[in-house]
Amino acid sequence: MASESSMANVNGRESTSLDGEPVVKRPREGVPQEHPLRTPKEPQNKVTVVLGAQWGDEGKGKVVDLLAMDADIVCRCQGGNNAGHTVVVDSVEYDFHLLPSGVLNKKAISFIGNGVVIHLPGLFEEAEKNLRKGKGLQGWEERLKISDRAHIVFNFHQAVDGIQEQQRQQQEGKNLGTTKKGIGPAYSSKAARNGLRVCDLVSDFKVFEEKFRMLAEHFRTMYPNLNVDIDSELQQLKEYTERLRPLVTDGVYFMHRALTGPSKKILVEGANAALLDIDFGTYPFVTSSNCTVGGVCTGLGVPPSYVGRVYGVVKAYTTRVGVGAFPTEQDNETGNLLQSRGREFGVTTGRRRRCGWLDLILVRYAHMVNGFSAIALTKLDILDTLPEIKVAVAYKVNGQPLPSFPANMDVLTQVKVEYETLPGWCCSTETARSFEELPVQAQNYIRFIEDFLQVPVKWVGVGKSRESIIKLF
Secondary structure, three states: OOOOHHOOOHHHHOOOOOOOOOOOOOOOOOOOOOOOHHHHOOOOOOOOEEEOOOOOOOOOOHHHHHHHOOEEEEEOOOOOOOOOOOEOOOOOEEEEEEOHHHOOOOOOOEOOOOOEOOOHHHHHHHHHHHHOOHHHOOOHHHHEEOOOEEEEOOOOHHHHHHHHHHHHHHOOOOOOOOOOOOHHHHHHHEEEOOEEEHHHOOOOHHHHHHHHHHHHHHHHOOOOOOOOOOOHHHHHHHHHHHHHHEEEEOHHHHHHHHHHHOOOOEEOOOOOOOOHHOOOOOOOOOOOOOOOOOOHHHHOOHHHHEEEEEEEEOOEEEEEEOOOOOEEEOOHHHHHHHHOOOOOOOOOOOOEOEOOOOOOHHHHHHHHHOOOOEEEEEOHHHHHHOOEEOOOOOEEEEEEEEOOOOOOOOHHHOOOEEEEEEEEEOOOOOOOOOOHHHHHHHHHHHHHHHHHOOEEEEEEOOOHHHHEHHHHH
């Protein structure tokens, strides 16, 4: 009979053989062994996302510019040149529509993902226009990458956009208020599977030309009044091809290497905003892409597990461009004051923005969809002259409270808004550089927003420059 010392691991002691040597343990047959790949690993690099939480024009560009200063890669994942971001650097005001705002960081790579639709003349004209303003864009082509899977917006897409708006006006007496940049028709081509992508343009041009002519004829058939100069646009595209080719990359592989390689800070810049999302926005007065957090995954080829912090940008009041329901709109002196003090004109179209009180029902809904980690509250200084400030905290229809933000726009137009009235501060906040330097009433306004949404405010904007953004934590 074996001695006590030869018994296997008795009372926690190491097993030994009869001669005192340790026993080499061998796995028993049929017992599965743990494979190193089966041990869950946290992604090395996660993307940080900046998204609009209202109807756009919240000041995302300024927040992105701030975060992009130490980013390695800055990405656009959806939309087209219907977006408009203004960034002020060294007293120079840059306007971006297709280029990521982070292109001003000369140490970062800017990436336009597959979910973006690209109007090539618009892209190069935008770059040249900003180059004339200042030195910020020097060398932009050396630090820009474009996904080969991104779809192209053609001139006839833009013409069709205008025709469709005219038809809506004639048939229904109202239009959608699009930017007429061809975004909707281009996404329609993508969904109809007759669109053309960047990879088509930079490969065999003869094959591309055949497909282009077929697509143009398709739209001509649908819209007999469409005026298309096919040969002229093809010649223009051929000239752009040589400038475009060095910028084109396999977007999926590019993002995969960025996410799984050495440590990198990757920033995603959302265009448009939550309430303009094709699925979750105030349909049909929306854009044609997913501008909520899901668009990051589909528009860049990023797995959901690689999405890190999601920051929602919220203007201290509410604005909207074009038509559509707007519960807190102030078509009065207050609205005019917000519009004039906030210089509320669209970057892309120059249209006057409609203005109203901050709507926390709307922002809470955006948080439900996006799961904001924190909020950037912008343009607080525009409220500086108001003796009292109202904030929407509930909706009612026919005297009954609505539990959530309604999908039906007919319902949204009928809501009665319940407001909380807060005291204003009636002094300038523009020189404040910390939370403590803000007036007590402004501090309370910020805390009220945090308490209602149960989301912390991380940044507060009190001016146009980078320096005017106060970091709270």
